[in-house]
Amino acid sequence: MNNQEKHYINRSGWLRAAVLGANDGILSTASIVIGVAAASSSREPVIIAGVAGLVAGALSMAAGEYVSVSSQTDIEKSDLVREQQELIDTPEKELVELAKIYEERGLKKETALEVAKQLTAHNALEAHARDELGITEMTEAKPLQAAISSGVAFTVGGFLPVLVAFIAPLEFVEYTEYIFAIIFLAILGMVSAKAGGSRKLKSVLRITFWGTIAMGITALIGYLFNINIA
Secondary structure, eight states: OOOOOOOOGGGHHHHHHHHHHHHHHHHHHHHHHHHHHTTBSSSHHHHHHHHHHHHHHHHHHHHHHHHHHHHHHHHHHHHHHHHHHHHHHOHHHHHHHHHHHHHHTTOOHHHHHHHHHHHHHHHHHHHHHHHTSOOOTTTSOOHHHHHHHHHHHHHHHHHHHHHHHHHSOGGGHHHHHHHHHHHHHHHHHHHHHHHHTOOHHHHHHHHHHHHHHHHHHHHHHHHHHTOOBO
């Protein structure tokens, strides 16, 4: 019998990027389609706008994730280099600092100092990275992984509203798009909750609520401008 506990923190990096990408893919593409459909009398502009939004959004999401996560990686590396130098220059001070961290977490002063000594002897930089800086192998930033996860997820998520716009009756494109977008977002909420080990209902309500607001505002803008796109 396997009693090993199941944790999800190791998925946080790619899961966050994938959920964000899929959510944006569904929401932004559906919003574009709804907004253009509200001001259009033909299907072609709706499809073109949806595809353009899909391609531009996927590339933008992937690039944005790579740049932002790379910045986080640079900060982590800079902190580690600085910490390594401090371990060389003032090892005694760093040992006391590490022991103080363990003492604040509930260990007795003598025990905290002994733990700090043993962990420093084993791998001082790893101990300080984990317990002082909060950097671990599971949670460290991975730019390429985040970029691929986000870009692919956006493409998959954005393809669904475009497909709906292509096959839905022209006179009902806006309503059909809205209904299916909410369904897609609800499914995404359930999948992400399952993958992350969180509550499904809370995730679904959160993602569909904000999705409804975004698409409603976009449709309203389309009606307000009332531009007839042939």
